[in-house]
Amino acid sequence: xxxxxxxxxxxxxxxxxxxxxxxxxxxxxxxxxxxxxxxxxxxxxxxxxxxxxxxxxxxxxxxxxxxxxxxxxxxxxxxxxxxxxxxxxxxxxxxxxxxxxxxxxxxxxxxxxxxxxxxxxxxxxxxxxxxxxxxxxxxxxxxxxxxxxxxxxxxxxxxxxxxxxxxxxxxxxxxxxxxxxxxxxxxxxxxxxxxxxxxxxxxxxxxxxxxxxxx
Amino acid sequence: xxxxxxxxxxxxxxxxxxxxxxxxxxxxxxxxxxxxxxxxxxxxxxxxxxxxxxxxxxxxxxxxxxxxxxxxxxxxxxxxxxxxxxxxxxxxxxxxxxxxxxxxxxxxxxxxxxxxxxx
Numbered sequence: 001x002x003x004x005x006x007x008x009x010x011x012x013x014x015x016x017x018x019x020x021x022x023x024x025x026x027x028x029x030x031x032x033x034x035x036x037x038x039x040x041x042x043x044x045x046x047x048x049x050x051x052x053x054x055x056x057x058x059x060x061x062x063x064x065x066x067x068x069x070x071x072x073x074x075x076x077x078x079x080x081x082x083x084x085x086x087x088x089x090x091x092x093x094x095x096x097x098x099x100x101x102x103x104x105x106x107x108x109x110x111x112x113x114x115x116x117x118x119x120x121x122x123x124x125x126x127x128x129x130x131x132x133x134x135x136x137x138x139x140x141x142x143x144x145x146x147x148x149x150x151x152x153x154x155x156x157x158x159x160x161x162x163x164x165x166x167x168x169x170x171x172x173x174x175x176x177x178x179x180x181x182x183x184x185x186x187x188x189x190x191x192x193x194x195x196x197x198x199x200x201x202x203x204x205x206x207x208x209x210x211x212x213x214x215x
Numbered sequence: 216x217x218x219x220x221x222x223x224x225x226x227x228x229x230x231x232x233x234x235x236x237x238x239x240x241x242x243x244x245x246x247x248x249x250x251x252x253x254x255x256x257x258x259x260x261x262x263x264x265x266x267x268x269x270x271x272x273x274x275x276x277x278x279x280x281x282x283x284x285x286x287x288x289x290x291x292x293x294x295x296x297x298x299x300x301x302x303x304x305x306x307x308x309x310x311x312x313x314x315x316x317x318x319x320x321x322x323x324x325x326x327x328x329x330x331x332x333x334x
Contacts, residue, residue, distance in 0.1 A: 012308050012313050013229065015235050016310055081227055103227045104228065106229050109229060
């Protein structure tokens with residue numbers, strides 16, 4: 001009998017899911033968790049973890065490596081409501097054996113779990129390659145974004161934060177005690193370094209990469 | 216006394232299906248149907264449920280619906296429970312809590328049918 005861990009913060013889904021898995025002779029649900037922190041303490045001896053990605057204290061992807069460290073034969077089936085291919089790619093790159101969207105039939109979740117534990121694959125080679133390529137592209141983009149961010153001077157960061165606060169060029173010049181022309185020069189420089197073509201695009205970049213926060 | 220009818224129309228589908236399966240097993244006296252959320256209004260008119268579970272749309276108690284559960288709206292970990300007697304918001308609803316809501320709806324139905332005092 002395979003030992004199953006269920007990780008999802010929606011208890012009204014997770015608990016009846018455990019009930020369904022327990023009715024199957026192949027499975028025994030040995031633990032349930034609603035967070036990454038809880039699940040981290042429950043990985044020992046788990047053959048299959050069914051893991052949501054969007055957990056209150058972090059990304060379920062973190063658990064994939066942890067499970068493999070606790071049990072090299074352990075597998076993770078991601079069950080997520082996310083439709084972002086990048087999230088699937090990150091999970092597969094981290095070693096997930098499969099990724100299912102929560103809109104599938106529940107019998108498909110049980111069926112995929114049985115197939116994984118029987119040593120079958122549920123992702124085709126083409127799917128895995130496509131997801132790994134996507135993960136690679138995403139890493140490269142993240143790396144480039146990090147380099148671009150690091151190339152900003154402290155003054156340019158101040159200008160970017162002032163833009164995020166909704167200030168006009170004149171207001172920024174007053175805040176930073178510089179001329180309006182200097183502010184515009186900084187903005188042109190920011191555009192060049194970030195590879196963006198508008199103030200809005202610069203703000204989107206800055207928010208996405210954690211340079212500024214929108215309150 | 217007739218059974219109460221529960222109409223489960225929440226999203227995503229895995230959530231809906233586990234609730235349907237578990238309710239049929241654990242509360243066999245409840246008639247349980249599943250519906251696509253887009254067909255909710257039509258299914259309410261057709262099945263006349265006492266309990267409705269959904270995750271989006273309009274919450275309306277009346278015309279035979281005794282309890283309405285808005286479960287995980289927008290993916291948030293909360294539920295809104297509306298009955299003829301009031302409205303409650305619960306965070307982190309457990310499955311046992313959900314079963315209690317089902318049982319409460321059944322009790323309410325029995326009272327409405329005039330059987331409550333004999334229960």
